[in-house]
Amino acid sequence: MTKVLETMGQVCPFPLIEAKNAMEEIKSGEDLIINFDCTQATESIPRWAAEEGHKVTNYEQLSEASWTITVQKK
Amino acid sequence: MTLMIFTGLLCGAALGFVLQRGRFCLTGGFRDMYLAKDNRMFYALLLAIAIQSVGVFSLIHFGFVQYDAGTFSWVAIVIGAFIFGVGIVLAGGCATGTWYRAAEGLIGSWIALIFYMITSAMMKSGVLLPINQKISSIEVHNNSISTSLGLNVWVLIAILVVIVALIMIKESRKSKIVIPSLKPKKTGISHLLFEKRWHPYFTASLIGIIAIIAWPLSEATGRNFGLGITTPSANIVQYLVIADKSFLNWGVFLVLGIFIGSFIAAKGSNEFRLRVPDVKTIVSSLFGGIFMGIGASLAGGCTIGNGLVSTAMMTWQGWISLAFMILGVWTASYFVYVRPRVKKQAVAKQAVSPASSH
Numbered sequence: 001m002t003k004v005l006e007t008m009g010q011v012c013p014f015p016l017i018e019a020k021n022a023m024e025e026i027k028s029g030e031d032l033i034i035n036f037d038c039t040q041a042t043e044s045i046p047r048w049a050a051e052e053g054h055k056v057t058n059y060e061q062l063s064e065a066s067w068t069i070t071v072q073k074k
Numbered sequence: 075m076t077l078m079i080f081t082g083l084l085c086g087a088a089l090g091f092v093l094q095r096g097r098f099c100l101t102g103g104f105r106d107m108y109l110a111k112d113n114r115m116f117y118a119l120l121l122a123i124a125i126q127s128v129g130v131f132s133l134i135h136f137g138f139v140q141y142d143a144g145t146f147s148w149v150a151i152v153i154g155a156f157i158f159g160v161g162i163v164l165a166g167g168c169a170t171g172t173w174y175r176a177a178e179g180l181i182g183s184w185i186a187l188i189f190y191m192i193t194s195a196m197m198k199s200g201v202l203l204p205i206n207q208k209i210s211s212i213e214v215h216n217n218s219i220s221t222s223l224g225l226n227v228w229v230l231i232a233i234l235v236v237i238v239a240l241i242m243i244k245e246s247r248k249s250k251i252v253i254p255s256l257k258p259k260k261t262g263i264s265h266l267l268f269e270k271r272w273h274p275y276f277t278a279s280l281i282g283i284i285a286i287i288a289w290p291l292s293e294a295t296g297r298n299f300g301l302g303i304t305t306p307s308a309n310i311v312q313y314l315v316i317a318d319k320s321f322l323n324w325g326v327f328l329v330l331g332i333f334i335g336s337f338i339a340a341k342g343s344n345e346f347r348l349r350v351p352d353v354k355t356i357v358s359s360l361f362g363g364i365f366m367g368i369g370a371s372l373a374g375g376c377t378i379g380n381g382l383v384s385t386a387m388m389t390w391q392g393w394i395s396l397a398f399m400i401l402g403v404w405t406a407s408y409f410v411y412v413r414p415r416v417k418k419q420a421v422a423k424q425a426v427s428p429a430s431s432h
Contacts, residue, residue, distance in 0.1 A: 011166045011182060011355060012102065013109075017411065039178055039345050043097050043271065046254045056254035065179065065340075065347035067256075 002031040008066065012040040016048060019071070023054075028073050031057065037066045045069055078295040082324045085291055086331020087338070089284050089301070093174045094339035095267070096277025100377045101162040101171055104403040109411060117241050118278035119381065124238040125282025126386040127231050130289050130300065139289045140298055143218035146390045147374065150210040154372025155380065155395035157365050159402015162377070163410055165190070165362025166355075169303040169376035172366070173329060174336035182351035186363035187307075193367025194308035195315075206371060217389045230388050242275070268343040285382060288328070295324045300386075302379040303329055304370040369402075 005022045007015035015036040022032055034045060049056050049071045058070035092098070103115020133139040162168040165186035167175050172190060175183035196202045220227040253271075260269045288300045306325030313321040340346040351359065370376040373395045375384055381399060384392030 009349060009352060011180070011351070012099075013105065013411070017415075021415075037347070037349060039094075039175075039340075040097055040099060040102060042256070044102075050251045050253045059254055059256055061256060061344065063344075065345045065349070 001026070002033060004033045005035070007034060007036045007038070007041075010036070010038065012038040012044065014038075015041045016044050019045060019048070023071070023073060026073055030073055032071045032073065033058075033068060034071065035062070035066070035068045039065065042067055045071075078322075078324050079327050081291040081294070082327025083331040083334065085284065085288050086328040086333075087335030088331075089170070089281070089328075090174055090177065090332035090335025090337075091339045092277060092280045092284065092335075093170055093332070094178065094336040094345075095343070096272040096274065096280070098274070098277050098281065099167060099171050100381065101166070101168045101403065104159070104400045105163065105407045105411075107400070108404045108407055114245075114274055117238075117245065118274040120234075120238050120241065121275055122278040122282040122285065122382060123386045124231075124234050125279060126285040126300070126382070127234060127388065129282070129286030130386060131227060131231060133286070133289060139293055141387060142298075143216075143221070143387065143389045143391075145213045145215055146217035147210040147213040148390070148394070149212040150206070150372045151374060151380075151391055151395050152398050153209065154369045154374070155398035156369070156402040156405075158369025158373055158376060159399040159404075160406040161190075161362045161365025161367075161369050161402075162399075163362070163403055163406035164358045165366055166359065168378075169307070169366065169370065170332060170378055172363075173303070173332045177333045177336035177346075178340045179346050179348040180351070181349060182355045182359040185356060186359040186366070189360055189363025190304075190366040190370075191307045191311045193364050194304050194371050195311035195367075197368060197371030198305065198308045199312055202368070202371075209372060210374075217391055219388045219390055219393070222390070227388055245275075268339070281382070285386070292324045292328075297324045299325075300383045301328065302375065302383065303332075304367075304376050304379060308367075308371070373399075 003022060003026050005018055007018050015034065015038050019032065019034050026032055046056055046059065046069065053074045055072040055074065056069060057072050061067050100115060100119060103119065106112040107116055130139060134141055165172055167183060169190065172183050172186050176187050197206045216222050220230055255271055258265055258269055285301050292299060302325050306329045309321040309323060309326050337346065373380055374391060375395065377399065380392050380395040385396055
């Protein structure tokens with residue numbers, strides 16, 4: 001199952017805080033798609049994923065100042 | 075006047091560009107020391123302070139720059155820095171952070187910025203001036219740490235440089251993890267300037283260098299200080315409402331330059347978009363701006379004026395305000411981020427196990 005987290009319009013660090021919460025609700029191997037538009041999160045979310053050992057399967061810019069990242073739970 | 079406009083805008087634009095591309099956010103940095111036990115941004119700040127300190131005291135030594143540490147209004151600085159620390163969490167960014175996020179198109183930062191500028195002007199020449207003066211009048215004569223301790227200032231600078239060097243060596247020995255990044259769409263100089271992730275210590279080194287250059291540029295126009303945000307931000311409001319040209323100084327063009335530089339950086343890297351916040355963020359930004367303006371005016375500086383510049387000048391004002399700013403950030407972080415989460419978990423727990431409690 002894939003969970004989608006919409007954080008567009010939320011300022012940092014809320015996208016990351018929401019992502020951490022959402023991660024607790026999914027099982028190992030499942031995907032969490034996070035959509036965000038906070039510029040600082042382009043650094044903080046992939047960093048958090050890497051440090052926690054989760055796998056980033058997709059990461060791209062959608063349009064002006066909006067991004068999507070897919071994190072697979074370890 | 076032309077020189078002032080040109081060098082001020084240019085120095086500001088360079089700073090704004092570096093802040094935006096380097097994602098240099100001290101509010102986030104101080105917050106993460108507490109929330110994530112991550113000191114990287116604090117170390118980056120120390121690096122920028124050390125570089126600036128060596129550079130500016132060299133300029134002073136050779137007579138290019140004049141500096142007087144002045145007096146130390148300790149009560150105003152302790153209270154002001156703490157209030158400022160709370161304010162920057164509510165506003166979602168410190169003074170420079172709010173300037174550069176405003177240039178990224180965040181309407182919430184515009185609100186914080188406007189209230190920050192207005193309350194600073196109120197504290198510096200408006201209705202709140204008497205309160206500011208009363209609290210600031212409690213002072214001790216000496217603001218210079220080296221004079222108080224009877225040490226040559228270079229001894230203090232050497233200690234700071236050694237501490238920073240040790241931290242940098244320790245940091246470079248940490249095992250590096252690979253952080254996933256976006257697929258590059260640009261090449262060459264355009265990739266380096268508008269796409270590539272900048273290392274915080276690289277960004278901090280550039281900020282340290284810009285902070286050094288700011289001193290002689292500013293002094294050439296008769297303003298004896300380096301980077302500063304709060305007073306210039308207030309000066310803009312003061313000039314706009316009473317049209318007194320004496321409020322236009324190098325610092326005013328510096329902060330306007332920050333806006334221009336970060337706008338260019340954001341636009342060039344497809345990171346500019348007007349973003350309207352929800353009501354909760356609007357209210358939070360509004361109070362954040364008010365706290366920032368009152369706090370920074372009392373403390374005589376923000377994360378830059380006190381945290382980056384006055385620290386490099388080895389003053390009590392710089393280091394003590396930095397400590398209380400961080401305390402303010404941690405206090406606000408507890409109420410904004412930690413407490414709601416703990417409460418939510420408690421509620422969730424009750425909801426799951428109502429039967430077991432009876």
